[in-house]
């Protein structure tokens with residue numbers, strides 16, 4: 373029985389992990405794009421981007437997930453944008469998660485960029501460096517160091533948020549554990565999922581702390 | 592014709608003339624000290640020379656070449672073609688993630704000023720000149736304020752500016768560290784570098800500079816040799832400033 377449960381939970385964890393990876397791969401770069409949009413000199417663009425961030429951060433991820441998965445089919449009757457089956461659901465979930473997390477990340481990026489003292493940019497300018505050189509060679513590493521702790525928080529939150537995907541019937545870890553309540557009247561498989569989450573977020577915390585220590589040599 | 596000519600420089604912030612009608616000339620190899628009360632435009636003046644601010648009016652000429660002409664910039668959006676000035680900041684602004692050597696080498700490397708080995712040799716020479724030979728591989732957060740400022744001077748020199756500007760280079764330092772930094776500036780003077788130094792160190796301004804300008808209310812209120820400025824101040828504003 374334990375063996376069967378473990379295999380099942382492992383399958384669920386695989387789905388959770390896939391969603392986790394897709395979200396990071398998409399949201400880390402997209403967040404940077406959104407951050408630059410929210411700092412753009414062109415006011416209408418800035419307002420548009422900040423509006424988007426406000427809506428996405430101000431509404432539940434679960435709501436966004438449902439709207440993104442079912443919305444297109446309702447507007448365009450019977451035509452499922454996401455494709456059928458598990459793959460379609462995973463695509464929709466990834467899109468919702470990426471959009472949501474990119475908005476959170478963008479605020480962290482923006483805070484990080486704006487927290488670098490103006491003197492760093494000016495020192496680069498006076499030395500004849502271009503804006504691009506200043507960003508990549510002077511500011512980026514300092515920004516990276518500063519955003520690592522808040523990013524770490526978000527990433528740990530994401531580990532646990534993946535369980536929201538069950539609302540569109542993705543068979544992720546929590547869903548896999550809960551299924552045993554109905555089918556076998558067992559609670560311990562659900563509790564066991566907690567161990568999976570703890571081990572995974574523990575591993576991530578350890579990696580993050582190591583990275584922070586690696587950057588400890590400056591300022 | 593002087594080496595550096597600054598003619599009618601002006602800068603407005605939000606309708607206020609922070610600088611106006613600034614006229615100054617300086618010969619090659621001379622030090623100009625800029626003194627004056629707080630908040631009257633000394634930093635803004637250096638920022639204008641270094642194009643951290645774009646002057647609203649005026650002309651900058653170096654060695655007969657026009658570096659900047661506000662009228663032309665306004666008419667054609669023409670940006671200054673060449674960077675002739677360097678700037679050493681009050682708060683150093685070293686790049687914290689790089690060693691002293693990396694700080695000094697970064698800009699010349701990006702500007703492709705030479706082969707890597709040459710640039711390294713040059714950087715090490717500059718670092719030795721400011722007395723930090725044993726600190727080349729140290730990170731800024733392990734250095735004293737005086738050492739950081741000397742590293743910042745080496746970094747500025749690496750881009751070979753025609754005129755090096757200092758904005759109160761020692762006002763964040765205690766007296767001992769101040770002396771180290773001022774000694775480096777004296778050394779650069781002996782090498783014939785042209786420099787503009789904003790300072791509150793009256794002793795230094797009097798003994799090390801060739802010319803002293805007193806900036807008051809956004810313009811040069813008095814200009815002369817250290818003897819003229821310190822022994823025979825003409826305006827009442829300068830007399831009052833020197834008494835304090």
Ligand SMILES: Nc1ncnc2c1ncn2[C@@H]1O[C@H](COP(=O)(O)OP(=O)(O)OP(=O)(O)O)[C@@H](O)[C@H]1O
Pocket residue numbers: 604605609628629630631632633634635636
């Ligand atoms: N970016 C800016 N926008 C608006 N006002 C500014 C700006 N920069 C400087 N000022 C104003 O210009 C005036 C001159 O400032 P500046 O920093 O050049 O003085 P300073 O002579 O260097 O003073 P201190 O001795 O305190 O360093 C001040 O009144 C300041 O408030």
Ligand SMILES: [Mg+2]
Pocket residue numbers: 633634635758
């Ligand atoms: Mg100042």
